[in-house]
Amino acid sequence: SASPPSASSNAKWIKLNVGGKVFVTTRSTLVNKEPDSMLARMFSLDGAMNPSDTDENGAYLIDRSSQYFEPIINYLRNGQLIYDAHLNVEGILEEAKFFGIESLIPQLEAQLRACNVHSDNVPLT
Amino acid sequence: SASPPSASSNAKWIKLNVGGKVFVTTRSTLVNKEPDSMLARMFSLDGAMNPSDTDENGAYLIDRSSQYFEPIINYLRNGQLIYDAHLNVEGILEEAKFFGIESLIPQLEAQLRACNVHSDNVPLT
Amino acid sequence: SASPPSASSNAKWIKLNVGGKVFVTTRSTLVNKEPDSMLARMFSLDGAMNPSDTDENGAYLIDRSSQYFEPIINYLRNGQLIYDAHLNVEGILEEAKFFGIESLIPQLEAQLRACNVHSDNVPLT
Amino acid sequence: SASPPSASSNAKWIKLNVGGKVFVTTRSTLVNKEPDSMLARMFSLDGAMNPSDTDENGAYLIDRSSQYFEPIINYLRNGQLIYDAHLNVEGILEEAKFFGIESLIPQLEAQLRACNVHSDNVPLT
Amino acid sequence: SASPPSASSNAKWIKLNVGGKVFVTTRSTLVNKEPDSMLARMFSLDGAMNPSDTDENGAYLIDRSSQYFEPIINYLRNGQLIYDAHLNVEGILEEAKFFGIESLIPQLEAQLRACNVHSDNVPLT
Numbered sequence: 001s002a003s004p005p006s007a008s009s010n011a012k013w014i015k016l017n018v019g020g021k022v023f024v025t026t027r028s029t030l031v032n033k034e035p036d037s038m039l040a041r042m043f044s045l046d047g048a049m050n051p052s053d054t055d056e057n058g059a060y061l062i063d064r065s066s067q068y069f070e071p072i073i074n075y076l077r078n079g080q081l082i083y084d085a086h087l088n089v090e091g092i093l094e095e096a097k098f099f100g101i102e103s104l105i106p107q108l109e110a111q112l113r114a115c116n117v118h119s120d121n122v123p124l125t
Numbered sequence: 126s127a128s129p130p131s132a133s134s135n136a137k138w139i140k141l142n143v144g145g146k147v148f149v150t151t152r153s154t155l156v157n158k159e160p161d162s163m164l165a166r167m168f169s170l171d172g173a174m175n176p177s178d179t180d181e182n183g184a185y186l187i188d189r190s191s192q193y194f195e196p197i198i199n200y201l202r203n204g205q206l207i208y209d210a211h212l213n214v215e216g217i218l219e220e221a222k223f224f225g226i227e228s229l230i231p232q233l234e235a236q237l238r239a240c241n242v243h244s245d246n247v248p249l250t
Numbered sequence: 251s252a253s254p255p256s257a258s259s260n261a262k263w264i265k266l267n268v269g270g271k272v273f274v275t276t277r278s279t280l281v282n283k284e285p286d287s288m289l290a291r292m293f294s295l296d297g298a299m300n301p302s303d304t305d306e307n308g309a310y311l312i313d314r315s316s317q318y319f320e321p322i323i324n325y326l327r328n329g330q331l332i333y334d335a336h337l338n339v340e341g342i343l344e345e346a347k348f349f350g351i352e353s354l355i356p357q358l359e360a361q362l363r364a365c366n367v368h369s370d371n372v373p374l375t
Numbered sequence: 376s377a378s379p380p381s382a383s384s385n386a387k388w389i390k391l392n393v394g395g396k397v398f399v400t401t402r403s404t405l406v407n408k409e410p411d412s413m414l415a416r417m418f419s420l421d422g423a424m425n426p427s428d429t430d431e432n433g434a435y436l437i438d439r440s441s442q443y444f445e446p447i448i449n450y451l452r453n454g455q456l457i458y459d460a461h462l463n464v465e466g467i468l469e470e471a472k473f474f475g476i477e478s479l480i481p482q483l484e485a486q487l488r489a490c491n492v493h494s495d496n497v498p499l500t
Numbered sequence: 501s502a503s504p505p506s507a508s509s510n511a512k513w514i515k516l517n518v519g520g521k522v523f524v525t526t527r528s529t530l531v532n533k534e535p536d537s538m539l540a541r542m543f544s545l546d547g548a549m550n551p552s553d554t555d556e557n558g559a560y561l562i563d564r565s566s567q568y569f570e571p572i573i574n575y576l577r578n579g580q581l582i583y584d585a586h587l588n589v590e591g592i593l594e595e596a597k598f599f600g601i602e603s604l605i606p607q608l609e610a611q612l613r614a615c616n617v618h619s620d621n622v623p624l625t
Contacts, residue, residue, distance in 0.1 A: 013178060013186055015145075019323070020265075020273040023145040024180070026188045053263060055274070056307075057181075061263055063276045065324045067334075073144070074190045074216070078223070082216040084192075091324070091332040098328070138428060138436055140395070148395040149430070151438045182431075198394070199440045199466070203473070207466040209442075269573070270515075270523040303513060305524070306557075311513055313526045315574045317584075341574070341582040348578070388553060388561055390520075398520040399555070401563045432556075448519070449565045449591070453598070457591040459567075 010045055015059035016073075021066035022059050023073055033076045037100040068095045072104070081107050089115060135170055140184035141198075146191035147184050148198055158201045162225040193220045197229070206232050214240060260295055265309035266323075271316035272309050273323055283326045287350040318345045322354070331357050339365060385420055390434035391448075396441035397434050398448055408451045412475040443470045447479070456482050464490060510545055515559035516573075521566035522559050523573055533576045537600040568595045572604070581607050589615060 014030060016023045030043040041049040042060075052060050062069075068091035071083040081104060083092060089112050096104040139155060141148045155168040166174040167185075177185050187194075193216035196208040206229060208217060214237050221229040264280060266273045280293040291299040292310075302310050312319075318341035321333040331354060333342060339362050346354040389405060391398045405418045416424040417435075427435050437444075443466035446458040456479060458467060464487050471479040514530060516523045530543040541549040542560075552561050562569075568591035571583040581604060583592060589612050596604040 013180075013188075017274055019275065019327075020271070021145070024142055024186060024188070025144065029188055055263075061274060063263075063274070063279055063327060065320070065327070067320065068324075068332075070190070070192065074193075077144075077188060077190070078219050080215070080219060082193075082213050082219065084211050084213050084216075086211050086334050086336050088332050088334050090330070091334075094328050094330060094332065138430075138438075146395070149392055149436060149438070150394065154438055195440070195442065199443075202394075202438060202440070203469050205465070205469060207443075207463050207469065209461050209463050209466075211461050267524055269525065269577075270521070305513075311524060313513075313524070313529055313577060315570070315577070317570065318574075318582075336584050336586050338582050338584050340580070341584075344578050344580060344582065388555075388563075396520070399517055399561060399563070400519065404563055445565070445567065449568075452563060452565070453594050455590070455594060457568075457588050457594065459586050459588050459591075461586050 014043060015057065016062055017055045017057075017059035018062045018066045018069045019064055022057070023066075023069070025073060025077070029073070029076050033079060034101050034103060036102065039076070039099055064095060064098060065091065068092050072096060072099060072101060075101065075104055139168060140182065141187055142180045142182075142184035143187045143189055143191045143194045147182070148191075148194070150198060150202070154198070154201050158204060159226050159228060161227065164201070164224055189220060189223060190216065193217050197221060197224060197226060200226065200229055264293060265307065266312055267305045267307075267309035268312045268314055268316045268319045272307070273316075273319070275323060275327070279323070279326050283329060284351050284353060286352065289326070289349055314345060314348060315341065318342050322346060322349060322351060325351065325354055389418060390432065391437055392430045392432075392434035393437045393439055393441045393444045397432070398441075398444070400448060400452070404448070404451050408454060409476050409478060411477065414451070414474055439470060439473060440466065443467050447471060447474060447476060450476065450479055514543060515557065516562055517555045517557075517559035518562045518564055518566045518569045522557070523566075523569070525573060525577070529573070529576050533579060534601050534603060536602065539576070539599055564595060564598060565591065568592050572596060572599060572601060575601065575604055 010027075012026055012028075014025055014027055016025065027043050027045075030039045032040075034040055035044070038049070042051045052062060054060055068087070071081065071087065071092050072095050075081050083089075089108055093105065093108040093112065096108055135152075137151055137153075139150055139152055141150065152168050152170075155164045157165075159165055160169070163174070167176045177187060179185055193212070196206065196212070196217050197220050200206050208214075214233055218230065218233040218237065221233055260277075262276055262278075264275055264277055266275065277293050277295075280289045282290075284290055285294075288299070292301045302312060304310055318337070321331065321337070321342050322345050325331050333339075339358055343355065343358040343362065346358055385402075387401055387403075389400055389402055391400065402418050402420075405414045407415075409415055410419075413424070417426045427437060429435055443462070446456065446462070446467050447470050450456050458464075464483055468480065468483040468487065471483055510527075512526055512528075514525055514527055516525065527543050527545075530539045532540075534540055535544070538549070542551045554560055568587070571581065571587070571592050572595050575581050583589075589608055593605065593608040593612065596608055
């Protein structure tokens with residue numbers, strides 16, 4: 001009962017080539033969590049927006065940072081904002097804005113403010 | 126006596142395409158350590174659950190974070206929870222819950238509580 | 251309406267093989283943000299400069315560090331200098347100079363000076 | 376005088392597919408430094424032990440963590456235990472035990488004890 | 501005017517497969533900066549030393565750590581020793597010695613001494 005991913009317009013599995021790195025996910029991950037986002041509009045079956053061009057392996061090309069896309073796609077998968085300490089929050093925020101993941105933006109902005117408070121708190125002599 | 130991995134239902138070696146990154150492991154790793162997990166049910170030979178679709182190289186597609194899957198698969202390989210300091214424990218916990226690795230969940234929750242105690246301990250002026 | 255990337259001289263999508271790692275981006279990213287940079291001159295359609303040789307997959311070969319190129323290409327994509335804490339700012343500065351991304355150089359130099367002030371500030375007993 | 380790596384039993388170059396990541400090394404690296412290890416027995420020409428199955432590219436499949444294998448293979452290459460600060464020493468120790476690299480085990484155990492002393496030493500108020 | 505990289509003895513572009521990871525660089529990078537190094541002798545056109553075997557894609561096989569090779573190749577590209585904070589300097593030093601990059605060795609040894617002074621300086625109670 002296995003059906004391999006294809007470039008057909010209603011495939012379940014979607015490959016995204018984000019800046020050179022390939023992510024594999026499902027149409028429902030891209031569409032369901034944040035229905036007004038750019039990704040949802042590109043991959044919803046009613047086709048509000050054309051998906052981008054594909055590379056030679058059928059992955060949709062996206063001219064963005066793969067590194068900061070990682071927490072974005074994970075958020076769409078499980079509804080949680082989770083990222084490693086070394087990642088620059090500003091980078092994730094840029095991607096959330098670009099892809100129109102509106103529910104993520106206030107969370108990321110709050111975490112950026114918290115970071116700045118911390119570094120402003122360094123004791124002065 | 127070498128037999129290359131195949132897509133046949135009883136192959137010894139299993140490729141998993143987790144969010145775009147391919148992991149190679151054995152059926153016994155996926156099945157034996159945590160027999161009630163989703164992975165065990167997908168790959169046990171009595172077939173309690175259908176495995177997912179496969180990509181063009183025969184790897185089973187899983188729409189999750191590859192980064193946080195790494196300590197999960199290592200735990201199934203050697204029975205130990207080991208991860209690098211920069212990894213976000215919440216990310217590993219999400220995956221343990223998704224894959225139903227029940228024996229890992231209390232360990233990860235205990236480590237999360239320990240982390241929070243640490244950061245609450247910052248001295249107040 | 252999808253058109254796969256090609257090696258033809260006016261393709262929209264461009265693959266760059268930077269020191270062995272492949273980045274995918276668009277001609278407009280390479281050309282528009284910093285029109286006098288080496289990348290803009292290599293990939294502008296009026297052809298001020300010949301692009302480099304291509305690898306067997308049609309990616310333009312660039313003999314530089316992929317690691318420090320990452321914030322450079324992200325800057326061309328979104329106009330912001332964003333990088334993770336563990337990255338050596340001197341490495342990014344070297345690449346900004348090599349590629350002639352003039353608007354980045356003073357920002358990077360300022361951040362380098364800030365870092366040095368910090369480490370000189372270690373209290374002496 | 377170049378001879379490409381092959382799957383033949385006495386090839387000089389060996390590919391190992393460790394958990395999905397491919398390492399390239401030589402038979403002499405695997406055999407000479409630690410002659411009683413599992414890797415030495417698998418790849419010595421007198422064949423004390425059968426090597427594992429190979430993947431579709433002729434790499435020998437090993438169901439272990441690629442991340443913690445990296446310092447192990449480097450140790451076999453140059454005789455030194457060197458790893459980056461962010462790597463979990465317990466992970467390297469697990470692999471040293473699995474592969475039977477006996478000369479590494481006491482070094483890793485000593486470093487683990489040193490780490491624990493450090494974290495126990497946090498001053499109490 | 502593009503000429504793809506080839507395995508012919510006088511190609512401009514060189515692929516190196518270092519322990520399983522492929523780096524792309526030019527012959528002039530390998531030869532010019534440090535003419536007495538092993539890499540220069542392997543890839544200079546007068547052929548003081550035979551290059552190593554090649555893999556199935558024409559990359560020259562080198563049985564060393566890819567991770568610590570990265571700052572080495574960057575040094576040959578731009579003449580500067582630049583590496584990220586998390587990288588173990590001893591690992592880079594091992595590679596500098598192996599490849600005979602003599603001008604790097606005293607720099608790396610000085611940085612190692614500086615690190616050790618720092619960690620010996622931890623205040624005693």
